[in-house]
Amino acid sequence: MNEAALQIADAPLDESVVRIALAGALGLFLGLEREWSQKSAGIRTFSLISLLAAVFTLLALETALGNGLLILGGALVIVQGVLLAIRGLAGEGDAGLSLTTSVSMLVAYGIGALVAAGFIIEGVTVAVLSSLLLVLKRELHEFAWGLSREEMRSTIEFAILAFVIYPLLPAETELHLGVLTIPLEPQIIWLMVVAVAGIGIVNYAIVSTYGGRGIAITGFFGGLASSTAVVGTMLDHVRQRPEAATYAVAAILLANAAMAARNLAIAVGFTVGTGTDILLEAVVPLGAVIVIAFAIAGAIADWAESGPMELRSPFSMKNALAFGAVFLVVLVFGSLAETWFGTLGFYATAVASGFVSSAGATTSAVVLYRGGQLGAAEATIAILLATVSSIVVKAMLAATSTNDAFRNQVAAYSAVLLLGGGAASVLIVI
Structure with missing residues (x-):
């Protein structure tokens, strides 16, 4: 017993x-x-x-x-x-x-x-x-009741792109350009387009709800939705209230951090569970941009200040198709440049496309890396170059301000971000 x-x-x-x-x-x-x-x-x-x-x-x-x-x-x-x-x-x-x-x-x-x-x-x-x-019953109801007709239409269009068009696309295909054959993964490409648009919709909702409560939310989450909108809004703030220059600079830096974080999420997220290694090399350079931007923003900003963010809906059928077209053009020209001029050709394409869409350049690099056309180091450097060129665009937009202090601070701190990204690129190469 x-x-x-x-x-x-x-x-x-x-x-x-x-x-x-x-x-x-x-x-x-x-x-x-x-x-x-x-x-x-x-x-x-x-x-x-x-x-x-x-x-x-x-x-x-x-x-x-x-x-x-x-x-x-x-x-x-x-x-x-x-x-x-x-x-x-x-x-x-x-x-x-x-x-x-x-x-x-x-x-x-x-x-x-x-x-x-x-x-x-x-x-x-x-x-x-x-x-x-x-x-989250109350919050969800308040969000749904607060949607405008345009926002509701955008949400429905996004659902069509995500759940109707995606299953209809082939998993793999090839694009023939004369003697050159470029392998493509239409479903993965479209999934990236949907993911970027989805990030914009989610964070548009966050900014619309909490935009006036703090610069951290309006700058960072606004940068995820539309970093250009952050710059434009801060330009208006500085023009109306010159004393707001300090926190406006911080908002732009946080928008840059958000943009880099989004690119990092694409680089790592879309290489998980594939036949290739996870693109961990992107963590160091993009992480450096994120950390530096947060450190500077934390040091210079007057966190007692806050201001409303008026963002237009970041998604529409037109915007999604435009992003897809930019992405496809970047992918094709990147492949051609890489074939004709080697890795340096793709780097030049990444820099140029970063002025239009750093997310598009990032997704292009990830697709080429998944297809074996780029190594981990080359894909990471291309992503970083696109990120850096996006930072330059924001600095150029800020340079149109008539406020000398605001314009000079954005230029100086953007240069610091560029140096940090450049140092990280050197580490990747070494």
């Missing part, structure tokens, strides 16, 4: 037991917000629903009877959700809240099934995102 008890105590937990426990915990986590909001279904209900789904899923994987039980369990959850929704419509509660609780119960059931089937990360992701949507 004692030996048997010791064997049971020493035996490791079965993997199925761990999955059941995790399913219950995730259901409890999802039901926490419903309980806090004092809804009809709370922690215990959601946890039991996830446990039920986990048990039925495990039975479905091991026995023939489990499939029927899994379907029956899902049907029962749907029926319970319908009853809650009907009660809300009948006036016994808020119809919208009842519907949300009903859908959340079905999500909890799905989470339990995912975890039990071995999709642990997927189940955790669904639980976290669902809980976040529940918690």
Whole structure:
């Protein structure tokens, strides 16, 4: 008896037991917000629903009877959700809240099934995102109600580009230019276009909501949405309020940091999970630009100041297609320059394209690196050159100001960023 008890105590937990426990915990986590909001279904209900789904899923994987039980369990959850929704419509509660609780119960059931089937990360992701949507109810409603017709149209157009056009594109193709053949990945190229546009939309929303609360948000997140808009807005501020020159300079520096961070995200993010090595070489030079920009902005800015940011929506069908066209032209001319003149030819193309779109030059370098046409060091230097040329553009725009202090500070600190980027390039070459 004692030996048997010791064997049971020493035996490791079965993997199925761990999955059941995790399913219950995730259901409890999802039901926490419903309980806090004092809804009809709370922690215990959601946890039991996830446990039920986990048990039925495990039975479905091991026995023939489990499939029927899994379907029956899902049907029962749907029926319970319908009853809650009907009660809300009948006036016994808020119809919208009842519907949300009903859908959340079905999500909890799905989470339990995912975890039990071995999709642990997927189940955790669904639980976290669902809980976040529940918690951010007020903020999401305020954002949706505050959208203008133009912004709503832009959002729909973006969804069409992301979810309709992307699946229709071929995974791989070739562009034939005489004797030269350029390999292309249309889906990856379009995904990069969508990612850049998506970053602009998200950060446009952040700037629209919190733009007047601090220069850190307006400068950095405004730079992600449209760094040129940041420069234009700061020019207006300085013209109207000359004493605002210091924080206006800081805003432009933070916009440069945001632009470099966006390029770094593209360089690293689109080389993860591919057959090529992750482009970690870009971390040092672009990281140097980001750190230097933040350090200078932190030292010179009067953080008590704040000002509104009036940005136009950064996305439209026209803008997306224009970016795609610029990107394709940069990619083709970059490939031609690299073929005819070697790496130096592509570097020159990266500098020129950076004046138009550093994101386009960055995505071009990443695609060529993924295709094996550029090495890690060459792709990194091209990305850095595009970033540097974008910094120069902002300095040139700031030079149009009639405020000498503002104009000189932007030029001086931009030179510091250029020196930092140049030093990082030397490190990459060495």
